[in-house]
Amino acid sequence: MPLLLPNRQDRFRITYPTRLFTTITAGLPIAVRGGHFDACERFVKEREIGFVYNNPKDLRIKPENLSIMQKCRENLRSLRDSMRLNPKPDQL
Secondary structure, eight states, X not given: OOOOOSSGGGXXXXXXXXXXXXXXXXXXXXXXXXXXXXXXXXXXXXXXXXXXESSHHHHHHGGGOHHHHXXXXXXXXXXXXXXXXXXXXXXX
């Protein structure tokens, strides 16, 4: 039975796009468009692995802050390591 939502946009308020985890695996800071992906916004903000932008100017300016981008990369490394099923595959 399909999940019935009032409109197509609502599904983005409660789910994570697949590319979120692909980007985490790649270790790249994540840019989320504000007001469209609520669950994703919370995930990124709580873990400090990227930023939310509300307009094209934000999207251009925020990545220029190198200290924030470095902190995001560090947090991404920690998150990526914690998400591994077996961080030491040689010990299977």
